[in-house]
Amino acid sequence: MGVRVEIRSGALSPWEELAGHEQAKTKLKGRIGAAGVFVGTMRDFNEASDVTAMHLEHYPGMTETHLQRICAEAGERWELLDTLVVHRVGDLLPAEPIVLVAVWSEHRKDAFEACRFIMEDLKSKAPFWKKETLTDGSTRWVEKNTAGY
Amino acid sequence: MGVRVEIRSGALSPWEELAGHEQAKTKLKGRIGAAGVFVGTMRDFNEASDVTAMHLEHYPGMTETHLQRICAEAGERWELLDTLVVHRVGDLLPAEPIVLVAVWSEHRKDAFEACRFIMEDLKSKAPFWKKETLTDGSTRWVEKNTAGY
Amino acid sequence: MTVDVKFFASLREQVGCEGASVEIGEVATAADVWLAAAGGKPMPPNVLVAVNMEYTDPNREVKSGDEVAFFPPVTGG
Amino acid sequence: MTVDVKFFASLREQVGCEGASVEIGEVATAADVWLAAAGGKPMPPNVLVAVNMEYTDPNREVKSGDEVAFFPPVTGG
Numbered sequence: 001m002g003v004r005v006e007i008r009s010g011a012l013s014p015w016e017e018l019a020g021h022e023q024a025k026t027k028l029k030g031r032i033g034a035a036g037v038f039v040g041t042m043r044d045f046n047e048a049s050d051v052t053a054m055h056l057e058h059y060p061g062m063t064e065t066h067l068q069r070i071c072a073e074a075g076e077r078w079e080l081l082d083t084l085v086v087h088r089v090g091d092l093l094p095a096e097p098i099v100l101v102a103v104w105s106e107h108r109k110d111a112f113e114a115c116r117f118i119m120e121d122l123k124s125k126a127p128f129w130k131k132e133t134l135t136d137g138s139t140r141w142v143e144k145n146t147a148g149y
Numbered sequence: 150m151g152v153r154v155e156i157r158s159g160a161l162s163p164w165e166e167l168a169g170h171e172q173a174k175t176k177l178k179g180r181i182g183a184a185g186v187f188v189g190t191m192r193d194f195n196e197a198s199d200v201t202a203m204h205l206e207h208y209p210g211m212t213e214t215h216l217q218r219i220c221a222e223a224g225e226r227w228e229l230l231d232t233l234v235v236h237r238v239g240d241l242l243p244a245e246p247i248v249l250v251a252v253w254s255e256h257r258k259d260a261f262e263a264c265r266f267i268m269e270d271l272k273s274k275a276p277f278w279k280k281e282t283l284t285d286g287s288t289r290w291v292e293k294n295t296a297g298y
Numbered sequence: 299m300t301v302d303v304k305f306f307a308s309l310r311e312q313v314g315c316e317g318a319s320v321e322i323g324e325v326a327t328a329a330d331v332w333l334a335a336a337g338g339k340p341m342p343p344n345v346l347v348a349v350n351m352e353y354t355d356p357n358r359e360v361k362s363g364d365e366v367a368f369f370p371p372v373t374g375g
Numbered sequence: 376m377t378v379d380v381k382f383f384a385s386l387r388e389q390v391g392c393e394g395a396s397v398e399i400g401e402v403a404t405a406a407d408v409w410l411a412a413a414g415g416k417p418m419p420p421n422v423l424v425a426v427n428m429e430y431t432d433p434n435r436e437v438k439s440g441d442e443v444a445f446f447p448p449v450t451g452g
Contacts, residue, residue: 014184015164015171022164030193030243035163037186040257040452044179056451057384059444062428087451094179099452108189108272108375109297112265119257119452125430127423128451129384141385142450148258189375205374206307208367211351236374248375257452268375274353276346277374278307290308291373 002082003071005064009090014039014100021084021102028081028104036111037102038119044094046142050135054092059127063087070121074103077117078110085118087128120148151231152220154213158239163188163249170233170251177230177253185260187250187268193243195291199284203241208276212236219270223252226266227259234267236277269297299324299362303335306369313339322360329356331366344371376401376439380412383446390416390445399437406433408443421448 002025018037042054071083082104092098099122103115123145130142153170167186191203220232231253241247250268254260272294279291304317313336320335328349332341347356348367360366381394390413397412405426409418424433425444437443 013168015168019162019164030191032190032244033192035186035188035190037184037188038257038261039184039186041181041184043182043255058451059381059383059425059428059446062425062444065428095181106192107295108187108268112187112261112268112297116261119261123257123449123452125449126451127383127425127446127449129447130450131384141447144448145450145452146256148261207374208304208306208348208351208369211348211367214351272372272375274372275374276306276348276369276372278370279373280307290370293371294373294375 001075001080003068003075004084005067005071006086007058007060007063007089008086009088012086012088012097012100014086014097017086017100018084018102025082031106032081032104033106034108034111035102035104036108036115037100038115039097040099040119041097042092042094046132049132051094051132052135053133055131055133056089056092056098057129057131058087058089063127066126067122070118070126073121074114074118078105078114079107080105080110080114083114083118085122087122087126089128116148123148150224150229152217152224153233154216154220155235156207156209156212156238157235158237161235161237161246161249163235163246166235166249167233167251174231180255181230181253182255183253183257183260185252185254185257185264187248187264188246189248189268190246191241191243195281198281200243200281201284202282204280204282205238205241205247206278206280207236207238212276215275216271219267219275223263223267227254227263228256229254229259229263232263232267234271236271236275238277265297272297299326301326301331301360301363302365303331304365304367306367308370309342309345309368313337326360327356328354328358328360328366331360332356332368341368345369346371376403378403378408378437378440379442380408381442381444383444385447386419386422386445390414403437404433405431405435405437405443408437409433409445413445418445422446423448
């Protein structure tokens with residue numbers, strides 16, 4: 001099973017990313033029956049405040065290792081053909097994609113469940129931290145992520 | 150909440166479709182926090198046989214109505230901002246996408262659950278039928294879909 | 299009364315008919331429509347029935363002008 | 376022995392330090408490293424601890440050369 005994990009400080013266009021990633025996977029042509037995809041995007045509103053910008057910090061080294069491990073664990077629990085995780089760091093603006101998780105498999109159950117598993121683990125354990133800038137220019141660290149189940 | 154359902158006899162490029170669909174949704178910019186997407190693709194192998202082509206039949210009128218109803222029901226059960234379902238009919242070749250289901254919401258739980266709900270209902274109730282062509286040129290109707298949970 | 303009947307997919311091939319306008323007595327169920335339209339073939343147990351594009355069961359009474367459709371288990375997606 | 380210490384996000388701002396090389400006794404836990412590195416500030420209860428980029432608990436013993444990281448609850452995705 002292929003796994004690609006990328007921490008990116010530049011822009012992320014999830015649909016272009018997926019088109020390019022799939023095009024390179026010529027060996028999987030005809031074998032894939034299902035793709036499960038999640039895209040997390042920056043909203044302009046969070047916890048009763050308007051948000052104008054965001055800074056995303058990570059722990060270089062640990063973040064990549066942790067994401068690789070999540071994907072490997074998903075590959076043990078489900079029948080997967082390929083997995084892609086791309087996560088932004090640095091400065092973001094509202095409406096910009098933050099994270100892309102995509103999983104390819106023969107059958108849809110594996111794609112749905114593995115995609116959600118990876119995303120929930122990423123949200124609860126991968127070392128990323130968000131700092132929001134509000135309309136008045138003040139900044140605040142996001143204190144915790146919401147539960148996904 | 151927006152809903153777009155399309156039965157299409159021409160080609161489906163899911164990632165281009167999603168890019169175009171999102172671009173037109175300027176009113177949702179900054180409000181979307183999550184997109185849950187599923188793509189079902191034709192495999193070249195099914196039930197111990199090599200498959201070389203597929204014909205997809207539907208019930209014009211009922212299929213569209215049923216898919217619209219599934220999407221409306223998902224919109225009642227979860228907090229959704231937008232929903233897109235595109236399904237191929239007619240002649241398909243291996244590796245061609247058959248179906249695209251995409252759901253946009255503020256929070257990831259809604260996107261994940263509504264996307265899977267729509268897909269499972271589509272698989273078990275939407276009036277589509279697949280006829281496969283095998284390597285020796287013979288054809289067979291697919292008898293039933295596999296369970297998704 | 300007259301009802302419109304449609305058969306889809308493998309059922310269309312088995313019955314040898316895509317659609318027909320069927321003349322039937324004033325009180326009739328979807329199952330009666332099958333008998334009148336399918337040339338005496340018994341209805342297979344897994345057949346799905348829709349009246350006016352809504353799923354229903356074979357014992358549902360039909361009205362004049364209804365569209366009554368029969369089809370095998372669906373296999374889309 | 377010497378260990379490398381790192382602080383991230385809001386914790387880095389609270390402690391006022393991104394990273395440091397800390398001299399500590401031969402037998403020490405991650406919690407001891409915190410005390411030596413955080414200038415006497417008590418460790419907040421929700422702080423996460425990683426040694427050599429693996430999650431662990433504050434009572435884990437550290438070895439010379441270990442990288443000991445402290446950070447608040449994660450908020451990615």
